[in-house]
Amino acid sequence: MxxxxxxxxxxxxxxxxxxxxxxxxxxxxxxxxxxxxxxxxxxxxxxxxxxxxxxxxxxxxxxxxxxxxxxxxxxxxxxxxxxxxxxxxLREQALARERLQLQQFLSAIEASPNGVLMLDTQDQIQWCNRVAADHFSLDPQRDLLQRVTNLVRSPTFVDYLHQGLYTEPLMLPNPRGPGSLSVIVRCYADGLRLVLSQDVTERERAEAMRRDFVANVSHEIRTPLTVLTGFIETMGSLPLTEAERKRVIVLMEQQTQRMLTLVSDLLTLAQLEGSPRPGGDRWITVDGLLARVSADAVALSAGRHRISCEAKSQLEIAGNESELLSAIGNLATNAVRYTPDGGAIDIGWRLQADGCLQLWVHDTGPGIAKEHLPRLAERFYRVDGSRSRETGGTGLGLSIVKHVMQRHGGSLQIESELGRGSDFALLLPAVRVRAIAIAETETSAAASR
Structure with a gap:
């Protein structure tokens, strides 16, 4: 009714x-x-x-x-x-849905790697995520409804905010430490503004490394080209004796070889950076790898050093054979080049308690100061540039080693002290290491099936 x-x-x-x-x-x-x-x-x-x-x-x-x-x-x-x-x-349900959507939206912004700062028409902070709070040294709760210009005192930021010309981002020094922030403002609704910040320290560092890389490559290639050009002009304009002519040709061959080595190393780096990681289905014996590296080191030393190699591991490692040979070979070659005549070079392996494999090269050379160790794997970084060029180095060897280890999930470890030699080691993860006996058992089981 x-x-x-x-x-x-x-x-x-x-x-x-x-x-x-x-x-x-x-x-x-x-x-x-x-x-x-x-x-x-x-x-x-x-x-x-x-x-x-x-x-x-x-x-x-x-x-x-x-x-x-x-x-x-x-x-x-x-x-x-x-x-x-x-x-x-119905109104409560609608409000609950809107609150949930708002909470999800704010949670998504909170998870953003960039800083987000919401300002009202009076430049008061309506909301900010933790990244923005970290960028501008703010408190996400305490500083709500405070004027952002009272908290961020940078004159450049205040002028940028008040001028209203937001076509280009503003670069600011990071108040929390070394680095830079990229800040851009976007207007929305009626007079409300969104301040977006991004830490561009790594990007600027990468850009600086790229510029340095181009400059270093240009310098490294220009030097032998200048020498070759001078020798060619000398041979074309001056009468040379047979001995002088042979000496000039030898020097020209050295500079040409230096330039070819540099180009080869650059191509190797480009290939390492652009190709997929090696799989875990191709196994190389550690003993065979170390034996080849030791033989190359003995040939390069030509009897000037005492070289020993421990190659009785009965282990295999999974990866790209040519890359791993290049990595451990670079370490052995550097040891031969920088160790004075009569010094000792040891090549060996060590299986750690966690199953990781360490392939190491120890030398009795002059050693390296501690301040240089963190930068040794950077491209073209040299402790002594003139000495590196005398030994035929390009400054890319350790960078290649580092990339090879990263591609295999490992790392390059360096320990050195002036006057006491150096220890270089390649650390490979346990998943890429197995005993040969286990490998033979797996092969027999697969054959029986």
């Missing part, structure tokens, strides 16, 4: 009760008019009291927190309570 039908039913009941009261009073009072008036008043009062009680219950529920259900009355007040409660519940 609808609330209108119920109201009509209540009205009919009230009329019936009023008529009954009127009839009873007429017999008692003997005054028909007064009896009728009392009957009508009684019926009306009953309806008013009933509506008042129901209305009061609904108003009491509305004045509360609306956590409980609305009064479940029949008729108009029951229908009204149900509709009001349903509207409130």
């Amino acid at each position: 609808s609330w209108i039908g119920f109201r009509i039913f209540l009205a009919l009941v009230a009329i019936g009760l009023g008529a009954l009261i009127s009839l009873l009073l007429q017999d008692w009072l003997k005054m028909p008019v007064v009896a009728n008036l009392i009957g009508v008043a009684s019926a009306s009062l009953g309806l008013l009291v009933l509506d008042g009680v129901r209305g009061h219950r609904l108003l009491s529920w509305l004045r509360g927190n609306q956590e409980s259900s609305a009064p479940r009355d029949t008729g108009l007040w029951g229908e009204l309570g149900y509709r009001v409660e349903r509207a409130l519940r």
